[in-house]
Amino acid sequence: MAHLGVGIGWxxxxxxxxxRLPGLDWVEVVAENICPGHLPASLHRLLDRGVRVVPHGVSLGLGGADRPDAGKLAALGERAVALGAPLVTEHIAFVRTSSPALEAGHLLPVPRTRDALDVLCENVRIAQDAxxxxxxLENIAALFSWPGEELTEARFLTELxxxxxVRLLIDVANLHTNRVNRGEDPAAVLDAIPLDALAYVHVAGGVERGGVWHDTHAHPVPPVVLDVLAELRRRVEPAGVLLERDDDFPPEGELEGxxxxxxxxxxxxxADLGARTTRTTRSNSTTRPAPAQTPPAQTPPEQIPPEQARTRVGLQQAALLSALVAGTPLPEGFDRQRIRVQGRALAAKRASVVAKVAPELPAILGGEDAYRTAFLGYARHRPMTDGYRRDALDFAEHLLIQDLPADPAARRRLTLWWRDRAGTRPPRRIVRWARTLLGRAA
Known part of the structure; x- marks a missing residue:
């Protein structure tokens, strides 16, 4: 694997x-946020300096029940070629279901079962060929566990x-997150996974609220995450380590620090990390839940026909995602409190991304607080089905159907904003009434 050094998420x-950061070796970009033919000038300057740029995908959903979308794979490949990247990265997660058509808007953990592993492996092979x-692939942070899991995290990654x-992108912040939220010991995971497959490492900050660790990428990297990085360094010298920061960006000096x-x-x-490792164990003794029960070692069963596995995984994921974003009953066996936390996190993430995609909306609605209140009210009844840009248009149309905002001038501005982007007139009042009645009936 190519040596990358120390980098930061661009x-x-x-x-x-x-x-301007001194000694910067490489950067990582969110693949979906760049266009190969129109790279930002900043990335061109970095490339001209010899700084490597690696595209990091967030929307493939390789852990989902459906096979990878050929268009998304082609787009990810185009970005790798445009950047001259030595590799591309994605996540071990699912982000959508096709029946019903629902988008999570964020990464969700796959069940660590034989079915899910079979599906993931086939999806990975399809992606590798394309x-x-x-x-x-990156291990993700999780707020909850699936009931009936058959494999540990380490066994799941090893068999994958x-x-x-496939190579592994190990996020040490996510290992810490899963220690707090799921009782999984980072050292035990690092001991059991094939570190010779390590491509590079992520480091990021987060915050704990009410005994739940939130992997925010909006806080400074805490000592406990650096301790997990030290644990990894005791076992292997990583080819690359990257700092992630996605929001609430600090002054330049803090990033450098x-x-x-x-x-x-x-x-x-x-040689120098024994004390650091001890401190890690102590620092989490008050917040760590009871250790997750280790599933017994099992002999892999005979290969299950992929379509049967896909059907079962699809049903499981659809039931969970529908409960998270559409308010349907939660399947048995999940921790209801953790699922509520996850549902709130998804809605908050959705509101934040829509505000970035359509920054005019908070201004039209009178500020961030008014926007967020209105959007979360809309999101409770309208799951996302086709990405954030479509979500922003649907939110605006929802407000217009409700004759909102109340201020006529703001409503006119919203109407013009919607019309410019939707390419048509807002629905007439009789259409709005009909849609409202149909929505209530549904």
């Missing part, structure tokens, strides 16, 4: 600061690598 909000460069040859802290851990090496 975001438009901190593009100038990223270019992509022009190697693929690495053994069956597909976090990168320096990461370099210090990497330079410490195996």
């Amino acid at each position: 975001r438009p909000e901190i593009a100038d600061a990223v270019e 992509l022009p460069v190697p693929l690495a 690598v053994e069956r597909t040859g 976090e990168l320096s802290a990461i370099r210090a851990v990497l330079d410490g090496g195996p």
Whole structure:
């Protein structure tokens, strides 16, 4: 694997600061946020300096029951070629279901079962065949566990690598998240996974609220996450380590300080990290839930016909996602409190991304608080089905159908905004009434 060094996630909000960071070896970009033919000038300047750029996908949903979308795979490959990237990365997660058609708007954990592993492995092979460069997959942060899981996290990742040859992107912040939320020991995971398949490492910040760790990418990297990085460094020298920050961006000096802290851990090496490891264990003793029960070792069963596995996984994922975003009954066996937390997190994420996609909406509605209140009310009854841009249009149309905003001037501005983007007139009053009645009946 190519040596990458220490890098940072490139975001438009901190593009100038990223270019000025001393000793920067590489950056990672969210693949869906760039266009191969129209790369931002900042990325061109970084490439001209010899800084590597790696595209990081968030929308493939390789852990979903459906086979990967050929168009999304082609788009990811185009970005890798345009950037001259040595690899592309994605997540071990599902993000949508096709029956019913629902979008989570964020990464959700797959059940660690034989069915889900079979589906994931086939999806990974399809992606590998379609992509022009190697693929690495990231372990995700989870707020909840699936009932009836058959494999540990380490066994799931190990068999995925053994069956597909895919490389791993290990996020040490996600290992810490899953320690707090699911009782999974990061050291035990690192001991059991094939670190010779490691492509690179993510480091990020988060925050704990009410005994639940939220992987926000909007907070400084805490010592406990650096401790997990140190645990990994004791076992292997990673080819690359990357700092992620997606929101609430700090001053340039703080970003530089976090990168320096990461370099210090990497330079410490195996001999200097014993005290750091001990401190990690103590620091989490008050918040860690009871350790997750380790499923017994099992001999892999005979290969299940993929379509049968896909059907079962699809039904499981659809039932869960529908409960999270559409208010249908939650399947048995899930922790209801954790699912409520996850549902709120999905809605908040959706509101935040729509505000970034359509920044005019908060201004039209009178500010961030008024926008968020209106959007969360809309989201309770309208699951996302076709991406964030469509969601922004549907939200605006929903408001107009309800004769909102109450201020006529704001309503006129919203009407013009909607018309410019939808390419048609807002629905007439009789159509609005009909849609409202149909919605109530549904």
